[in-house]
Amino acid sequence: MTAVRFKPYAGPRCRVITDNDYCGDPDGLAQLVHQLLSPAAELRGVIGSHLPADPSNAARRSADESYERAVEVLSIMEREVPAYAGSNVAHADTGTPRPSAGAEAIVAEAMRTDTDLPLYATFGAGLTELASAYLMEPRIAERLTAIWIGGPEYPDLASPPPGPPATEYNLSIDLAAAQVVFDSPIPLWQVPRDAYRQTIAGMAEIEAYVRPAGRIGEHLYDRLCAVGEYMARTGRNLGETYIMGDSPLVLLSTLQSNFDPDTSSSRHVLRPAPRITDDGGYEERPDGRLIRVYTHLDVRLMLQDFYAKLALLRK
Known part of the structure; x- marks a missing residue:
């Protein structure tokens, strides 16, 4: 299933290997479909990652379940x-990998020597596999750029959402893994919570643009609706919007500017990588390597490109 329309004249401009909790919120499935429909990147691998175990049904939150959900989309x-x-479990400490x-x-993929295409390793959940x-x-730190959806707001840049303080969700999946990555020299582009919460889509536009796109459109729409139905049964009202929080992985890795390729339509600041504290906060580290922290995302490009590529599947 491929949209037979425009493809870059000179072929892909980058490689992508993407890791996500496909057994969790279905924004990861939407991100995967968008990445598959984007010819500027050569998708080299899809990794299903775990979520924190649920004692009532741990299998449904495992990396194995995420893998099966990804294979279903493929x-x-x-x-x-x-x-x-x-890995089906988080790191026990910061010195021992989870193979x-x-x-x-x-x-x-990072250690290949037969290609000059830059490699983006993109993560929509925890950082278990990157740390390992x-x-x-x-x-590998010299041979890839990591893009991560996760981490709380930086106090000088944004305020947290209302409600009781809590560790940002993706960070909480594997805190030790995040500590490894932030302490490493791996080039890192971070999309913290205040940025990924900008990616709001209306359920009406999702029904109008996603649902009609054949089997994959119906699959995504059903998964997205299931979230609202489940939350309603547990006493939470999600209203009529959905946060496509993992789709910035496609925006930043693949939908870069044509001349002088970069994420020119989104905004970021450069700052020394902080330490991740044991309570899920940041500790300033003036001598840390510089990382990109995204503050504003081009949601128009991100969503309209996704909807257009789905529409082309129907042509």
Whole structure:
């Protein structure tokens, strides 16, 4: 299943290997579909990652379940892209990797010597596989750029959402892994909570633009609706919007400017990488390497490109 329309004249401009909790909120599935429909990037691998265990049904939050959900999307879209499972558990400490097929795939792709295409490793949940890959082979730090959806607001840049203070969700999946990555020399583009919460789509536009896109459109729409239905049963009202919080992974890695490729339509600040504290906060580190912290995302480009590519599937 491929949209037979425009493709970059000179071929892909980058490689992407993407890691997400596909067994969790379905924004990860939407991100995967968008990435599969984006010819400017050569998708080299899809990794299913874990969520914190649920004692009532741990299997439904495992990396194995995420892998199966990713394979289901690849099958519907008739795409042959290697898929891997990550670790089913978080790091016990910051010095011991959690070996997995997903972590090994990151190492193998980063260490290739037969291509000059830059590599983006994108993460929409925890950083388990990236931290493990780095602990297994530190040289990957010189051979990829990591893009992560996660981490709380920086106090001088934004305020947290209303409600009781809580550790940002993706950070809480594997706090030790985040500590490894932030302490490493890996180039990092971070999309913290205040930025990814900008990616709001109306359920009406999702019904109008996503649902009609054949089997994959129906699949995504059903998954998105299931979230609202489940939350309603548990006493939460999600209203009529949905946050496409993982889609910035496609925006930042793949939908870059044509001349002088970069994320020119989104805004970021450069700041020394902080330490991640044991309570999920930031500790300033003036001598840390510079990382990008995104403050504003081009949601128009991100969503309209996704909707347009889905529409082309129907042509």
